Amino acid sequence: MDALLAALADPARWRLVGLLAERPRPVGVLARLAEARQPQTTKHLQALERAGVVTSQRSGQRRVYALRPAPLRELAATLTRLADTADHADGSRETHDRYGRSLDKLAAALAADTHDTGHDTTEGSTE
Numbered sequence: 001m002d003a004l005l006a007a008l009a010d011p012a013r014w015r016l017v018g019l020l021a022e023r024p025r026p027v028g029v030l031a032r033l034a035e036a037r038q039p040q041t042t043k044h045l046q047a048l049e050r051a052g053v054v055t056s057q058r059s060g061q062r063r064v065y066a067l068r069p070a071p072l073r074e075l076a077a078t079l080t081r082l083a084d085t086a087d088h089a090d091g092s093r094e095t096h097d098r099y100g101r102s103l104d105k106l107a108a109a110l111a112a113d114t115h116d117t118g119h120d121t122t123e124g125s126t127e
Helices: 002-009 012-020 025-034 037-048 069-088 089-118
Strands: 055-057 062-067
Touching: 002 012, 002 055, 002 069, 012 025, 012 037, 012 055, 012 062, 025 037, 025 062, 037 055, 037 062
Parallel strands: none
Antiparallel strands: 055 062
């Protein structure tokens, strides 16, 4: 998944993925549509191929690239699971509020302990 995310993070590669989503295309056509030089386009396509996002096939003198939708679907499913997990945790606002309440309770308990014993329990703290 890391290789996939790294490959898709580059805007030029993301543009190529968008173009390949429409249909398979040869490198020269992709370079022209992406308004990039062919050697740069080839390097980006090779990175996408190593990440498993595209496949290539020789057709005469041309190399034609096609998008592999399965890795994108797997990424989408993973992102959906992460979003669903966050939703089930009552969303980020509730999570932050719950964490803040826990810190307030801990601070109150420490303050009560210090008051009851007359000792500073934070002595020697590195903060």
